[in-house]
Every structure is written in C-alpha cells, then in structure tokens.
Amino acid sequence: xxxxxxxxxxxxxxxxxxxxxxxxxxxxxxxxxxxxxxxxxxxxxxxxxxxxxxxxxxxxxxxxxxxxxxxxxxxxxxxxxxxxxxxxxxxxxxxxxxxxxxxxxxxxxxxx
Amino acid sequence: xxxxxxxxxxxxxxxxxxxxxxxxxxxxxxxxxxxxxxxxxxxxxxxxxxxxxxxxxxxxxxxxxxxxxxxxxxxxxxxxxxxxxxxxxxxxxxxxxxxxxxxxxxxxxxxxx
Numbered sequence: 001x002x003x004x005x006x007x008x009x010x011x012x013x014x015x016x017x018x019x020x021x022x023x024x025x026x027x028x029x030x031x032x033x034x035x036x037x038x039x040x041x042x043x044x045x046x047x048x049x050x051x052x053x054x055x056x057x058x059x060x061x062x063x064x065x066x067x068x069x070x071x072x073x074x075x076x077x078x079x080x081x082x083x084x085x086x087x088x089x090x091x092x093x094x095x096x097x098x099x100x101x102x103x104x105x106x107x108x109x110x111x112x
Numbered sequence: 113x114x115x116x117x118x119x120x121x122x123x124x125x126x127x128x129x130x131x132x133x134x135x136x137x138x139x140x141x142x143x144x145x146x147x148x149x150x151x152x153x154x155x156x157x158x159x160x161x162x163x164x165x166x167x168x169x170x171x172x173x174x175x176x177x178x179x180x181x182x183x184x185x186x187x188x189x190x191x192x193x194x195x196x197x198x199x200x201x202x203x204x205x206x207x208x209x210x211x212x213x214x215x216x217x218x219x220x221x222x223x224x225x
Contacts, residue, residue, distance in 0.1 A: 006155075031212075033212070033213075035215075040121065040217070041217055042116070042201060042215040042216050042217040042218055043156075043201070043215040044215075045212070045213070045214070048212060088153075090155050090156070092155070099161075100146060100158040100161055101146075101148075101156075101158065101203075101213065102158070103155030103156050103157070104155050105154055105155050106153070106154065106155050108153075
C-alpha cells in the first residue's frame with residue numbers, strides 16, 4: 001500500500017533533549033513538508049523540501065532542523081532550542097509544490 | 113497583514129441539512145484553494161481543489177465555490193450525516209510568496225442526529 005508513515009505516534013521528551021520524528025513515504029513524491037498543529041489553530045509550516053538535498057524554512061523553523069538525504073525520507077529534529085515543543089506534528093508529501101498533499105497520521109510530542 | 117479566516121470555530125447542524133463553511137482571506141492572491149477534512153488525532157485528508165478560474169467544483173455531496181473578487185471560498189455538504197462531523201480546513205496556494213500552502217484555523221462541524 002502506498003502512503004506516508006510517521007513514527008512514533010506518541011513521543012515523550014525531557015526538557016533539554018533533542019528528539020527526531022520520522023517521516024517516510026513510498027508515493028514517489030518530490031515535495032515533503034512538516035507542520036505543527038496546536039489546539040484550536042491551523043497547521044503552521046516548519047520546513048519543506050522540493051527535492052532531495054534541498055529544503056526551505058517555513059514560518060516557524062526556529063528550534064527545528066531537517067534533512068532530505070533520500071527522496072522517501074524527511075526526518076524532523078526538535079532541538080532543545082525550541083521553547084515550546086509540545087504539539088501535534090504532521091508530515092505531508094505531494095507530487096510537486098502546490099498539488100494536493102497527503103498527510104501522515106501525526107506524532108504527538110509531549111515535553112515532560 | 114496576510115490572514116485566512118474560517119467561519120466560527122464550531123458549527124452545529126441537524127442531520128439532513130446543508131452545512132456551509134466559509135474561508136475568507138486577505139492580502140493573498142492564490143492560484144487555487146483546497147479543502148481538507150481532519151478527524152481528531154489524525155492527519156488531514158484532501159477533499160477538493162478549486163482553481164482561480166473555476167467558479168464551482170462538485171464531488172458527490174460536496175460543493176466548493178471560489179470567488180477571487182470577494183476573496184472567499186464556500187464549502188457545502190448537502191444531506192449532511194453524523195459521519196460528516198469533523199474539522200474542515202481550507203488551504204491556499206501561496207507559492208508566489210516563496211512558500212506553498214497556508215492553512216486556515218479550521219471549522220469543527222458537528223452534525224446532530
């Protein structure tokens with residue numbers, strides 16, 4: 001089955017620790033995205049990538065980092081510099097920028 | 113400043129009625145607009161895309177309109193069912209501004225039996 005997979009579904013992190021969220025897709029999509037969603041708010045773009053080995057900052061990139069070494073994979077690292085990391089994180093992909101996006105099931109990160 | 117608004121955070125309607133959700137935007141000139149459905153704790157699912165030169169798009173019980181003069185899109189669900197209860201998000205293409213999608217805050221629809 002083609003799709004986009006995020007793992008883990010739930011993640012707990014101690015303050016001061018970095019943590020990496022996984023996102024894998026087998027849809028052969030060029031573009032991949034990371035969004036953050038807070039209660040009662042829309043999705044806010046963290047980073048996006050149009051092609052392997054290239055990525056761009058979104059609206060709220062501070063405290064986050066990404067890599068795009070393979071077309072299928074776009075991991076997101078939440079660093080200790082992110083002041084308020086507790087949120088629901090969504091990864092998405094599309095055939096190219098600005099066509100319909102396919103989303104993963106999300107990772108809920110909680111800082112304890 | 114650039115802004116996307118969706119009508120009331122929550123909308124309750126009776127089963128069988130038509131639900132109408134609104135997406136308004138300012139200071140954007142999107143080439144197209146998308147609507148997504150999101151269930152609690154899950155990722156959004158794409159529903160419909162409408163381009164700036166299209167007035168209306170339909171898919172089964174769903175209908176979307178796009179008025180670039182009013183800077184507004186309307187999303188209709190006819191003959192609504194309790195299974196339609198979810199949060200609906202609109203998303204604008206803002207590629208011209210160096211990014212891609214920007215999402216509205218969503219409207220939580222509850223269809224009451």
